[in-house]
Ligand SMILES: *[C@@H]1O[C@H](CO)[C@@H](O)[C@H](O)[C@H]1NC(C)=O
C-alpha cells in the first residue's frame with residue numbers, strides 16, 4: 001500500500017500534530033481560481049480552528065501549516081469536537097470567510113473574517129453573532145453533537161445553516177438581507193443515525209442535504225422549486241414520496257422494491273459526508289467507510305448508483321475508519337476537492353474538469369516557509385498533486401532528520417517544482433480549448449441565478465441588522481445608487497442555471513428522487 005508522506009521532516013511534524021484528528025471537524029469551500037479552496041479543521045487538542053494561509057497557495061492547492069498553525073481568532077469558545085462550517089468568497093482583492101461553530105454554550109455562533117494578505121491570517125470583522133439566539137432557537141433544543149453545514153445561496157438569498165435538534169432531526173436556520181436570522185423549519189422529520197451532514201446547491205431553489213439514515217441507507221432531502229423538502233433514500237426506496245411535512249412514523253422503506261446495490265463499508269456512522277454537483281447536475285455523495293477508503297455514490301437523472309473506486313494514489317487510505325472529511329466543488333467546471341487525514345497529513349483528493357481524479361496532494365506543511373508558496377493573486381489553480389508523488393515510497397525515520405532531512409527537503413523541493421511545471425504543461429496541453437467551460441466570464445459573475453444584477457456582497461451591511469437601531473437604516477442593497485464593484489460570487493456556477501424552461505421536467509410533482 002502506498003503511503004503518502006509530506007516532504008521530509010514536515011511529514012513527521014504533521015503526523016505528530018494531526019495524526020489523531022479523525023474525530024475533528026473539518027470544512028472546505030471553494031472561492032474561485034484566485035484563492036482556491038479554503039479549509040479549516042478543529043485541533044482535537046486545543047479546540048482551536050486551524051485554517052490555511054489565506055494569502056498563499058501551493059501549486060494552486062491550499063497551504064495548511066501544522067507546526068505553527070494559523071488559528072482562527074474566536075472569542076466564543078468552540079465546543080470540543082463540535083460542528084464547524086464555513087463559506088466565503090473572493091472579493092477581487094482578498095478572501096472573505098463566514099465561519100459558523102457550535103459553542104461550548106450549545107449555541108450556534110457566526111463571525112465574518114477578512115484575509116490579511118500580508119500575514120495570510122484572517123481578521124475578524126465586527127462581533128461574533130449568536131445566530132441561534134437571534135433566530136429564537138434555544139441552545140437546549142440544539143443537539144449536543146450537532147453537525148453543521150452552510151450554503152451561501154447568494155447576496156440576496158443569503159445563508160442556509162443546517163444543524164441537528166435534540167431529537168436528531170436536521171433543521172435549518174436562514175438569513176436573507178431582508179429577514180435577519182430566523183428558524184427555517186425542519187429538513188426531514190426522520191431522525192439521523194449519526195451527525196455527518198453533507199450539503200450542496202446548484203441554485204437557490206435546488207439544495208441537497210444528505211445524512212446517514214441507518215446502517216443501510218443514506219437519506220437525501222432536496223429543496224426544490226416548489227419550496228419544500230422532498231425526501232428519499234438510497235439504496236433502499238421510501239414509500240409514498242415523503243416531504244419535510246411527513247411525520248416520522250410515515251417515513252418507511254418500501255420493502256417491495258429491491259435495492260440495486262448496497263453501500264460499501266457503510267455502518268451508518270461516518271465521521272463526515274460530502275456533496276459535489278457537477279455541471280451536468282450529477283450529484284455525488286462521499287463518505288469514508290469502515291474500510292478507511294473513500295466511497296462515492298452519485299445521482300444521475302434522479303437514480304442513484306455507486307461510482308467506481310479510485311486508486312490508492314488518487315484516494316489514499318484514511319488513517320481512521322469512518323474518518324471525518326470535507327468536500328467542496330465548482331459546479332461550473334465540475335471540479336471537486338475532498339479533504340481528510342491520511343498518513344498523518346491532511347490530504348486533498350481532486351477531481352478535475354474531465355471528471356477524472358488526479359493523484360492526491362498533501363496539504364499540511366510544517367510551516368508556510370516550507371513551500372514555495374505563490375500569492376493568492378498570483379497563480380491560478382492547477383489542482384495538481386505533486387506533493388503526494390514526491391513522498392511516495394520514501395521512508396523517513398525519526399533519527400534521520402537534521403542534515404539528511406534538510407537534504408531530502410531541498411531535493412524533493414526542487415523535484416516537486418519540476419514535476420509541477422511538467423504536470424502543468426501537460427495539463428495545459430490536455431485541456432480542450434473551451435472558454436465557456438474553463439473560464440468564468442467576468443461580467444456573468446455579476447448576475448444572480450434569476451438573471452438580476454448581483455449587488456455588492458457586503459456582509460457588514462446585512463449583519464448590521466443584528467443591531468435594531470441600524471436595522472431601520474438598512475437600505476435594500478439593490479436600491480443603492482452606486483454601481484456595484486466587481487464581485488465574484490461564492491459559486492458563480494449558479495448563473496448557468498438561468499432558464500427554467502430548460503428544466504421544465506423539473507416540476508414539483510416530478511421532482512421526487514428515485515434511485
Ligand atoms: C445555554 O445558554 C445559556 C446562556 O447562554 C447558558 O447559561 C447555559 O448553560 C447554556 N446551556 C448549555 C446546555 O450549555
Ligand SMILES: *[C@@H]1O[C@H](CO)[C@@H](O)[C@H](O)[C@H]1NC(C)=O
Pocket residue numbers: 076105
Ligand atoms: C456561556 O456560558 C457561561 C457559563 O455557562 C456564561 O458565563 C457565559 O456568559 C455564556 N456565554 C454566552 C455568550 O451566553
Ligand SMILES: *[C@@H]1O[C@H](CO)[C@@H](O)[C@H](O)[C@H]1NC(C)=O
Pocket residue numbers: 093094117118375377
Ligand atoms: C492586499 O490587500 C489590499 C487591500 O485589501 C490591496 O490594496 C493590495 O493590493 C493587496 N495586495 C496583494 C498582494 O494582493
Ligand SMILES: *[C@@H]1O[C@H](CO)[C@@H](O)[C@H](O)[C@H]1NC(C)=O
Pocket residue numbers: 138139140141142166167
Ligand atoms: C428539546 O428542546 C426543547 C426546547 O428547548 C425542549 O422543550 C425539549 O424538552 C427537548 N427535548 C429533549 C428530548 O431533550
Ligand SMILES: *[C@@H]1O[C@H](CO)[C@@H](O)[C@H](O)[C@H]1NC(C)=O
Pocket residue numbers: 184185186187227228229244245
Ligand atoms: C418544510 O420546509 C419548508 C421550507 O423550508 C418550511 O417553510 C416548513 O416550515 C417546513 N416544514 C416543517 C414542518 O418544518
Ligand SMILES: *[C@@H]1O[C@H](CO)[C@@H](O)[C@H](O)[C@H]1NC(C)=O
Pocket residue numbers: 202203206225277281282283301302497503506
Ligand atoms: C436541480 O438539481 C438536480 C440534481 O442536481 C438536477 O437534476 C435538476 O435538473 C436541477 N433543477 C434545476 C431546476 O436546476
Ligand SMILES: *[C@@H]1O[C@H](CO)[C@@H](O)[C@H](O)[C@H]1NC(C)=O
Pocket residue numbers: 267269270289290291321322
Ligand atoms: C468506525 O468503524 C469501525 C469499524 O472499522 C467500527 O468498529 C467503529 O465503531 C466505527 N466508529 C463509529 C463511530 O461508528
Ligand SMILES: *[C@@H]1O[C@H](CO)[C@@H](O)[C@H](O)[C@H]1NC(C)=O
Pocket residue numbers: 264265291293306307308309
Ligand atoms: C469499491 O470497493 C468496495 C470494497 O472496498 C466494494 O465493496 C465496492 O463494491 C467497490 N465499488 C465498486 C463500484 O466497484
Ligand SMILES: *[C@@H]1O[C@H](CO)[C@@H](O)[C@H](O)[C@H]1NC(C)=O
Pocket residue numbers: 374375378
Ligand atoms: C506576491 O506577488 C507579487 C507580484 O506577483 C509580489 O510583488 C509580492 O512580493 C508577492 N508577495 C508575497 C508575499 O509573496
Ligand SMILES: *[C@@H]1O[C@H](CO)[C@@H](O)[C@H](O)[C@H]1NC(C)=O
Pocket residue numbers: 237257258259260514515
Ligand atoms: C434498479 O436498476 C434498474 C436498471 O438500472 C432500474 O430499472 C430499476 O428501476 C432500479 N431499481 C430501483 C429500485 O431503483
